[in-house]
Amino acid sequence: MKRFLLFLPLLIALVVGVVLFAGIGKDPTKLESALVGKPVPEFSLKDLHNADVVLDQSLFRGQVTLLNVWGTWCPACKDEHDDLMWLAEEKGVNIIGLNYKDNREDALLWLDRLGDPYRKIIYDPRGTLGFDLGVYGAPETFVIDAEGVVRYRHVGVVNKAVWEQTLLPVFNDAQGNG
Amino acid sequence: MVRIVYLMLVLLLSGAAAAEVADVYDFSDRAQEQRYQNLIAELRCPKCQNQNIADSNAPISKDMRDAVYRMMKDGASNEEIVESLVGRFGEFVRYKPEFDSRTFLLWATPAITVLGGLLVVAGVVIRSRRAGPESPALSAEEKARVDKMLADRDRWS
Numbered sequence: 001m002k003r004f005l006l007f008l009p010l011l012i013a014l015v016v017g018v019v020l021f022a023g024i025g026k027d028p029t030k031l032e033s034a035l036v037g038k039p040v041p042e043f044s045l046k047d048l049h050n051a052d053v054v055l056d057q058s059l060f061r062g063q064v065t066l067l068n069v070w071g072t073w074c075p076a077c078k079d080e081h082d083d084l085m086w087l088a089e090e091k092g093v094n095i096i097g098l099n100y101k102d103n104r105e106d107a108l109l110w111l112d113r114l115g116d117p118y119r120k121i122i123y124d125p126r127g128t129l130g131f132d133l134g135v136y137g138a139p140e141t142f143v144i145d146a147e148g149v150v151r152y153r154h155v156g157v158v159n160k161a162v163w164e165q166t167l168l169p170v171f172n173d174a175q176g177n178g
Numbered sequence: 179m180v181r182i183v184y185l186m187l188v189l190l191l192s193g194a195a196a197a198e199v200a201d202v203y204d205f206s207d208r209a210q211e212q213r214y215q216n217l218i219a220e221l222r223c224p225k226c227q228n229q230n231i232a233d234s235n236a237p238i239s240k241d242m243r244d245a246v247y248r249m250m251k252d253g254a255s256n257e258e259i260v261e262s263l264v265g266r267f268g269e270f271v272r273y274k275p276e277f278d279s280r281t282f283l284l285w286a287t288p289a290i291t292v293l294g295g296l297l298v299v300a301g302v303v304i305r306s307r308r309a310g311p312e313s314p315a316l317s318a319e320e321k322a323r324v325d326k327m328l329a330d331r332d333r334w335s
Contacts, residue, residue, distance in 0.1 A: 028227065029227065031224060031267075031268055031270050032268060033268065034264065034265055034266055034267060034268035034269070035266070101237070127241060131241055131245065131266065132266060133266070134224075134266040134267045134268065135238075136224040136225045136236075136238045136267065137225050137238070
């Protein structure tokens with residue numbers, strides 16, 4: 001008993017060490033979306049390019065989609081734009097944009113200047129769909145399967161490494177089942 | 179030293195004052211306003227992770243406060259309001275997580291610690307009881323050493 005007690009501090013240190021070690025390298029600012037496994041929330045918002053067209057959640061039916069949340073006020077969105085262009089043009093990825101808390105003129109100007117990687121862009125100036133999606137900071141990118149169900153959410157910039165290591169596996173998986 | 183403590187206190191309190199966010203909402207009575215304040219104090223901002231949405235200036239916190247206010251106006255209960263935000267932003271926004279299999283340890287840690295402490299105290303008490311009050315605290319050999327030490331001290335003083 002006495003001898004066991006002598007080893008108790010070592011034991012506690014080991015347990016604490018393992019627990020703390022497991023936390024190293026994890027980014028606490030990246031949260032898993034509460035919507036994973038759930039369908040895209042219902043919405044009814046205008047098309048950025050054409051204010052007469054109203055888009056809704058049926059937009060996500062039929063093929064696997066990347067939903068990219070962006071705004072011209074968001075510097076990191078500019079950083080990822082070239083990589084989104086690359087995804088759309090080189091890889092043929094189906095990307096839908098959610099123009100979040102922005103205004104139409106600025107957004108269209110931005111697309112004119114930098115190019116448009118999106119198949120469709122949902123115009124959400126008041127951030128209602130963004131709120132329902134649990135968006136807490138642009139850019140965010142969702143993988144949505146052909147049934148319109150959210151598979152994954154990535155918070156932060158999408159680049160080639162993020163695509164290959166994080167999004168592509170989920171994307172392929174969604175395609176396999178979709 | 180006192181001056182440093184004073185400075186620290188002033189800094190601490192000024193921080194709290196600066197963090198306060200003023201929104202203008204209308205409430206029918208004091209109780210409703212208090213209910214709103216309690217709700218936004220126990221919801222956590224997903225963007226600025228160590229602030230509640232009452233203190234945070236982040237746009238998302240403003241949106242969440244608006245949503246809380248709107249749902250209150252629509253007659254939602256506190257649980258419904260919190261659930262609706264958790265459904266969007268995840269369990270993370272709760273400062274008081276629900277008791278389930280994942281949060282079991284979190285909630286049970288204080289009880290486990292107190293129980294552990296009680297066990298240690300009980301162990302000490304039982305051991306000293308078992309030794310018995312009448313058994314001498316010092317063995318004969320130890321008593322002889324103490325007597326010698328005391329005698330030495332008396333000699334030198």
